[in-house]
Amino acid sequence: MRKVRLLLLAILFSFLLTGCWSSEELNDVAFVSLIIVDKTDDGVEVTLGIPLTNNLAVGDAAGGQSGNQKFGYFSRTAETIEDALQKIQGDLSRKANFGQNRNIIVGRAYAEEGIMPLIEYSANNPYMRLNTNLFMVDGYAKDEVSKATVVSERFIVTILNKYVEQWTSLQTTVRDFLISKTSGGDAVIPIIKFSQISEGAMVGTASTVGTGGSAIFREGKLVEPILTPEQTTAAKSIRNQLRQYYFSTLSPVDEKPVGFYSTIVDVKTSITKKDNKYTMIVKSVSEVVILANNSEIDFSRYDHSRKMEQRIEEYIDKLTSDTMKVIQQTGADVFHFDRYFCIKYPREWKKVEGDWREFYRDQLEVDIQSVVNLRRKGSTVRSFNKHFSNYEKESGSEQ
């Protein structure tokens, strides 16, 4: 009997916890999916993107019509980010919850001023994820994002998530900004481009989402130049984030274009000392598939294939080293080479660590070595066009 009484008492006490702890009803919480930070004359402008689940309600006869908005943007301006958030919470009918937030977009103005306060907020805040992706908009972020037409996915956030998931765009997280003390605040952030579409759009305001280029940040501030999409690809490859890539080069035989599809298998970065110079060696091994062959080159011949591979290697090397030079000139150690240096040459590191960025800009060599394997030569080893079509009947000249 005594045990039963104790048990009852224990159960009764548990009823005191009703409503306490951290229990929150799903529908009393607003799940912030997107944060847009920009700078205006009045201070920092923070915009929260929240999916409006009441308009998405299923089971109701009328729901999800085109008239209803599915994703809402709530925006406020204040001196600091926290003040702005407080103001936004004053607008919201539900409690803002950052647990589902995976993307932060910064506008150009804010990027130029310096995004380190934002990085600090995201990193230190226990309710926010450390692996939040960062994007930049080359312009006034809030307007561009909120007016974009989201066609291919349900929400714009899904598009951004999928860019990162599918390795379509470069992935930079908050953690990448803070991963090294010496080069902290240096990173390259992908740019989201919004292009106008001319048909089927609302008058003048609709635009679609796309990737395009990336921006270099040094100590949290945007520095010129903005990288082009090709240079962004090179940057991705150095960071081992390139998974598929379509490109074309000229064939060594007759300088006609040949189209390729490459998947980079492995990129290894290491540091050595050559001739008294510290060199970063970036080795990549790619497998390439031939898609279109507009030249006379015959891939059944080993020497032709080999020459083609060399051509591609030169192409890749050139692109990558050009990009590297551009980045190196800015003095932003976006790939955090200091970590490699620090681990392998600790004694030298002590001397250099004070002015690492200058060392990086002036004295660090970066050597790109790529190996290309031409795995599949396409459906035929010779040009379909040249060989089988009636156009220009030739019997495959050997050269």
Next chain:
Amino acid sequence: MNNGKSGNEPNNKLHKDNGLSGSGQGGKGQIGSGLSGSGQGGKGQIGSGMSGSGQGGNGQNGSGMRGNGQSGNGQNGSGYGSSQLSRSGQSGNNQNGSGDGGSVQGSKSAQPSSDQSLEQKQQDDGKQQQQGGKEQQQQGAKKQQGAQGTDQNSHHSDYEQNAEVAIKEIPYVSSTEVAPRLDWMRKQFDRCSDIVFHNMSLHAGIGNKDYEAMLIYTNGMFDIDQAEHYVLQPLLQRTFYSRQELSQYLYTLNRLPITEVRWVKEGAEARKGILQGHGIVFFEGDERFLILPFSKFEKRGIEEAPNETVIRGPREAFVEDLQTNLSLVRRRIKSHHLKMEQFELGTYTSTRVIVSYLEGVCKPSLIDEVKRRIHYIQSDGVLAATQIEEDLADNPTSLFTQMQHTERPDVVSAALLEGRIAIMMDNSPDAMLAPATLFMKMQSLEDYNQNFIATSFIRIIRFLFMLISLMLPSFYIAVTTFHAEILPFNLLISVASAREIVPFPALLEAFIMEISFEALREASVRIPKYIGQTVSIIGALIIGTAAVEAGIVSSAMVIIVSVTGVASFIIPGFDLSLSLRLLRFPLMLLAGFLGIFGIACGVILIYTHLLNLKSMGVPFLSPWTPSSFRSMEDIFIRSPWWKLKNTPTFALSGKQEQEQHSDNRGWAKQEEEQT
């Protein structure tokens, strides 16, 4: 005259105890007394015996028949009305205390008119007074004085008085004459209209007086055709020239063309024989009764098992008749080592309970333990198998039953071969198997009739769904209320939009749905067959679709409740699925208050309880813990027959473990050696 023994000495064989000397046993200090009777104390079972005897005890009837039992807690003596009279027994007035005849007026009028009542009580039957008993009763009664006695009314009707007269136990006096015995029998079966008394007279030769003989049987339970052919005919066609010849014919030489006859001397045993469906014959000149074992009564034929269906495998199921059930098991285990020990439990019901085991395979300590526990069972009536189960279980308050129920003889045979014990009962089509572990309840016999790879897959699914049936609603509640961050974004949006329309918090919504589902399930058990389908359609439509469209519950909740319901039907053992169904609700509460932490706490509590549970000394979760890899092969996957060892480890003694060898696929090895 009273041997009042104190102490809790249980006595099973109440009905046989018609000794003249009272064997009174005191259970908890009650008066035993009773002339013949065995008054028992203890839980106040039959006080029996003629003079009732006070029993006390937990206030059960003092007596079965007559006697008045006083019960310590002031309950009525027995239902016969003796109570009224006897009641007084509680206080010092012993009148009834005893109970003989009852003419006692249960007066609480405290005068020890004991002597007076005693005299009243004297009737032809109750020859001996128990004065001594009286005193003891007084003492006993005084002990019970504190007990709240029911009020003794001093007024009682004549009807009750007569009933009181009738209830007392008449002592049987053995004689060689027919008349007194017949008279006794008639008095015993007074107002039992289905007992047939058949008078006959046997030839005694010309000039001699015919011998009287009686055949008494119960109509409806006795095979009268066989009796007529094999008993009456030979008896009535012969001439017996002397009594000895008749005695010899029947008893010594066993000349009747029937088998399985036995003869008894006691009237009470003969009476029991009649009640069991046998007939008795007695005649002049011999004091013994001959019991004819032709019992025949309507019983259900062997049908398909309603609750344990298989696709491939035998379909026989147990019926209510114990003999048929035993024969079903015997047919499968044709070994003389299969022992079936019989017990008779229940004073009114005399239910036969069979404990069967395979000697040599079953652990002797297990057998002894089971028999020891059964000896303690003393009830008025044992009708359901659950009564025995609760008395035998190690932990009767646990939500998990510690014995396995089955109604299929092949399951019982398999269990016997494993070294377990089967307990079967008269009038109950369920057999109980002990010991039972959780994993045995999760096995279905169909597993053994199918391919072992498919069966292993199905078993894994069964365990997965067992967990789902326990934890899915709680998990849903915990995740949506406390831990929304762990859901993927799209799932979260879908769930959140589904829940927009619902006015209740998640916990309440889950409770509403679960309880309506339970109500639906309970109702469907009782629905007559013909409207069953309609109601299930209505249930599905109303509870499912319309509720969602009306905005009372969300569709996600309906899905979860249906999946949980389906999952709980996957569990083969019905009692296990019932326990898990019940445990779902506290887990939901814990999830609603404490999130996943609450679920973890609840699961740990359940698991700890299961770890401590023992079924007949065997841990409930073996062989999972204490682990024994050899037996594991039969839990999550089913190893093929040629790999399974014969007996699970817990049932073996040390020596037997070493003897396990058999290799049914030895022929394959032989082929290998040859090639």
